[in-house]
Amino acid sequence: MKVKELADAAGVNPDTVRFYTREGLLRPVRNPDNNYQHYDAEDLRRLRFARKSRRLGFSLPEIRQILERADDQHSPCPMVRDVFEHRLAEVEREITELQELRTRMISALSAWQDMPDGTPDGHTICRLIEHWDDPSAPPCCGEQTS
Amino acid sequence: MKVKELADAAGVNPDTVRFYTREGLLRPVRNPDNNYQHYDAEDLRRLRFARKSRRLGFSLPEIRQILERADDQHSPCPMVRDVFEHRLAEVEREITELQELRTRMISALSAWQDMPDGTPDGHTICRLIEHWDDPSAPPCCGEQTS
DNA sequence: CTAAAACCTATGACCAACTCACAGGTCAAA
DNA sequence: TTTGACCTGTGAGTTGGTCATAGGTTTTAG
Ligand SMILES: [Zn+2]
Ligand SMILES: [Zn+2]
Ligand SMILES: [Zn+2]
Ligand SMILES: [Zn+2]
Numbered sequence: 001m002k003v004k005e006l007a008d009a010a011g012v013n014p015d016t017v018r019f020y021t022r023e024g025l026l027r028p029v030r031n032p033d034n035n036y037q038h039y040d041a042e043d044l045r046r047l048r049f050a051r052k053s054r055r056l057g058f059s060l061p062e063i064r065q066i067l068e069r070a071d072d073q074h075s076p077c078p079m080v081r082d083v084f085e086h087r088l089a090e091v092e093r094e095i096t097e098l099q100e101l102r103t104r105m106i107s108a109l110s111a112w113q114d115m116p117d118g119t120p121d122g123h124t125i126c127r128l129i130e131h132w133d134d135p136s137a138p139p140c141c142g143e144q145t146s
Numbered sequence: 147m148k149v150k151e152l153a154d155a156a157g158v159n160p161d162t163v164r165f166y167t168r169e170g171l172l173r174p175v176r177n178p179d180n181n182y183q184h185y186d187a188e189d190l191r192r193l194r195f196a197r198k199s200r201r202l203g204f205s206l207p208e209i210r211q212i213l214e215r216a217d218d219q220h221s222p223c224p225m226v227r228d229v230f231e232h233r234l235a236e237v238e239r240e241i242t243e244l245q246e247l248r249t250r251m252i253s254a255l256s257a258w259q260d261m262p263d264g265t266p267d268g269h270t271i272c273r274l275i276e277h278w279d280d281p282s283a284p285p286c287c288g289e290q291t292s
Numbered sequence: 293c294t295a296a297a298a299c300c301t302a303t304g305a306c307c308a309a310c311t312c313a314c315a316g317g318t319c320a321a322a
Numbered sequence: 323t324t325t326g327a328c329c330t331g332t333g334a335g336t337t338g339g340t341c342a343t344a345g346g347t348t349t350t351a352g
Contacts, residue, residue: 004328015311018330023309034318036329049271055280056254057247060309066275070266077263080274088251095244098237101203105234108202117223120216125195128226129212134201150299161340164301169338180347182300206338 001039010047017047025050025064057087108132147185156193163193170210171196203233254278 007014020026021037026046028037046067053063062083066076111132118127153160166172167183172192174183192213199209208229215222257278264273 002329013311014328016309019310034329036318045271049276052278052280053275054309055250056275056278057251066272070271073266075263075265076272077274080272081258084251084255088248088255091244091248091251095241095248098241098244102234102237102241104201105203105230105237109230109234112227117221119221120219125191125216126212126222126226128223129199129202130195132198132202134198148300159340160299162338165339180300182347200338 001044002036003039006039006044006047009044010051012047012051020047020050020060023060023064025060025067056084057091058083104134147190148182149185152185152190152193155190156197158193158197166193166196166206169206171206171213202230203237204229250280 001009003014003017007017010017017026017039021028026039026043028039028043030036031038049067050060050063053066054060058066066080069076069079108128112128115128115131118124120126124130147155149160149163153163156163163172163185167174172185172189174185174189176182177184195213196206196209199212200206204212212222212226215225254274258274261274261277264270266272270276
């Protein structure tokens with residue numbers, strides 16, 4: 001298979017195939033006549049495996065490690081389980097962060113409901129933002145929450 | 147104020163001050179004697195404004211636009227409200243995506259509960275991943291969900 | 293007075309996972 | 323034979339900083 005054939009077979013961009021090849025996830029054989037890369041069914045399996053792993057949240061270095069372990073006839077399963085649990089925790093942390101951002105945004109929006117638009121006077125840039133109380137920021141000059 | 151003084155006053159990295167300066171968010175005056183940048187209280191206000199805006203989800207180009215509008219004595223408020231609503235929608239889309247990823251991961255974890263670790267045999271890389279049914283992937287070779 | 297510490301400058305690389313543009317070589321069908 | 327589709331490698335762009343490097347300046351301490 002040539003690059004585009006492999007890419008079409010896996011439903012990815014040909015540039016992704018070239019990128020994964022540079023990253024060492026695929027191992028084509030080069031045709032010395034025309035300098036083309038030649039991929040086989042094994043590469044298609046590796047590519048599909050890599051895409052499936054990406055959808056599960058694995059990074060490219062992690063996928064490369066898994067493939068290398070499998071190439072060495074060692075079971076990647078324990079590593080897969082371990083990495084995966086860490087990734088799940090990280091995803092949940094990202095979700096929490098984004099939900100906190102969403103909470104900040106919604107509280108800002110509701111506070112802005114009744115505020116009129118202002119014209120900058122050299123003292124203020126935008127009251128909407130400057131007068132917004134960031135719940136996650138430390139208190140500053142003389143402002144007390146109690 | 148010099149770079150580090152401004153950075154300390156705003157609680158950011160001095161490199162962030164230099165970066166924001168290159169990006170046009172801060173406008174220091176250069177001392178021709180030693181080539182140092184000199185920031186004033188206005189720059190501190192702009193820097194604090196930028197940081198607050200970042201915590202609200204604004205991008206640097208958006209913040210620059212807001213500052214430029216304010217410099218022109220035009221009210222940035224309508225733009226702020228508009229950009230903000232789009233950003234909120236985007237954040238909610240990102241949350242949904244991450245929650246879907248989390249769902250995929252948890253369903254994979256529970257499916258892996260009873261699966262034994264396997265050794266690669268040249269036909270399989272890692273059964274955990276390869277035999278995982280991606281709910282968001284289109285059906286492939288002969289696999290039927292019904 | 294001098295030497296070291298702490299600061300300043302600009303430039304460029306780095307992160308993640310691709311995607312795209314470019315310039316030049318190869319191969320198929322018309 | 324001339325298109326057109328494909329291949330090659332390289333380098334830039336994405337986002338918001340952070341860090342490294344090399345060299346110049348200012349402050350502080352001895
Ligand atoms: Zn496995
Ligand atoms: Zn205050
Ligand atoms: Zn405003
Ligand atoms: Zn199948």
